[in-house]
Amino acid sequence: MQAVIAVDAMGGDHGPAVTIPACLDFLSARPEARLLVVGQPGPVGEELSRHGGGSHPRIELVAASEVVGMDEEIRSAIRTKRDSSMRVAIDLVKAGRAQACVSAGNTGALMGTAKFVLKTLAGIDRPAICGVLPTRKGVVYALDLGANADCTPDHLLQFAVMGACLVEAVEERASPSVGLLNIGSEEIKGNDVVKKAGELLKASSLNFHGNVEGNDIYNGTTDVVVCDGFVGNVALKTSEGLAKMMADFLKEEYTRGPLTKLAALVSMPVIRAFRRRLDHRRYNGATLLGLRGIVVKSHGSADRLAFATALDRAAAEVSHGLNEHIAARIEEMHRRGELAGTNGRASAGKAAA
């Protein structure tokens, strides 16, 4: 399938200066892909010319006069910025002109607008943000990373289904293992929502590993880790803060004096290899799962390589038919009574209706 991706060229901390060269890199690596590049014609055209992509045969420019600010409120983005690059890119997915869109714009506005325009897939109550993190064994897909602060057990089950489908599709791994993020303290072993979610997961046809704890994320204990958006967001941002602090501490120690600088020089291949294993740019691109259309959120501060990675992710999700896979799986689970069924759970009833 020839992927057509709508790109919000204006989003992120750097706008077209990053998104445009990343688009050109992406197109060079994927000769079958096409891009609808959405943004203000002036800045977008300038960057295209600067990088020699002035009349790229697989780029179509789509004008959008407005830009959603990185701190803009969701309401304002949806109601007053109908001609923003973000909104127009999502509209192109809705209209079927693109199969996916990618934006480095603000997460809340992107999720809010995508929900408003695209709506959720049948059987999914709430879309979730699914990110990819490096582990000892490879990668882990974690969701929700911040879209839903309060979740019911049914929501967590739906997240698990979507996360498993994403791994099956993009990583081409059959029956990926799913872990439920919990705490190991003897005293409580989690809250009621998590306990109930564990029962639902156990009864489902998913490859449920059981509870996992925070350290299991980086141990790569499971392919998918499921949690509510509050916990997931804290875990993600805590990780970002710690990794950055450790990297900076190492740099400080290596630049302390002439001898340590010499050690740094000698260690350069080691440090480069170390950095590469943890390079967040190689994992950039969180998927907004559960929408009627593929939406990938790039980190706002993404550079050229990172933004190209997010475009790659969107293309992979399109070519693997991610949403068709999720829809089929949800339907199958409803048929088996794992999601709907006889226990009268609200979300299941809604989805089955």
Next chain:
Amino acid sequence: MQAVIAVDAMGGDHGPAVTIPACLDFLSARPEARLLVVGQPGPVGEELSRHGGGSHPRIELVAASEVVGMDEEIRSAIRTKRDSSMRVAIDLVKAGRAQACVSAGNTGALMGTAKFVLKTLAGIDRPAICGVLPTRKGVVYALDLGANADCTPDHLLQFAVMGACLVEAVEERASPSVGLLNIGSEEIKGNDVVKKAGELLKASSLNFHGNVEGNDIYNGTTDVVVCDGFVGNVALKTSEGLAKMMADFLKEEYTRGPLTKLAALVSMPVIRAFRRRLDHRRYNGATLLGLRGIVVKSHGSADRLAFATALDRAAAEVSHGLNEHIAARIEEMHRRGELAGTNGRASAGKAAA
């Protein structure tokens, strides 16, 4: 004040082999301190003799015939192990023979037994686990790290008071800043409990900084970070997992071949300095705050240095009159109507009764 500390000599992964030499190190560094060393006379006596502490003038041996297992259930620990080293150490605090106790035994059993034996301070509904983490600027005190999976806004306010008192007492820092752990997503900005807790903190006499996000923990944005025990436990264990993975990746890269091993040799002072800045042993010892007695939990896998750090922490808390400080602060806040007052909050009413 001459600190007398009861030590659960049998607790932790290594028992007396670690706790006894750590006790002797602690006593050497603190000539005014005394220890009540609780455990099975055989193994404890052997380790004392091995380390030349057979008849230390400031050690009193207290026999306890049983040991609480690292995976033992709380109920079983409380009901059936009345002569465990953990229980006897806590009993010594209750009886006033020790001002604090330290254990590397299992967290749930320690918290459960301590609550059962010591009860909570007036005005405190739920004890919390408060840990110390290294940051870019120094250290941060974070609570709750796992005792309470579900919290009300009042609980979070009480945690904030206790955390601030701990920093005031032990770090001797006036009016420490308190951050409320939240998520920054535009879409939701946290759940209802956190929102309400933010209002209570804002209206209190604490030095409330406002919301903080996961990355603020290691940025050292505030002196205290408050969250529920589910979120805190996930953040802590995720951090442990990530730090361990990064350290192991670095080691793997440095030991890959002859040239990288040479680089490691040249870099040894750098690596040592780097390790020291993040050495978890220097931060060992989480305080079980809110009990009528000081209880410090050492990491189960603590080595000699780490366990001695936990003993130091307990001694510092005793010498600074931590619990008297918390009690006075709680009373003052009740008087001002910050905890009790006119809004009929359940916990406040209970505490004032």
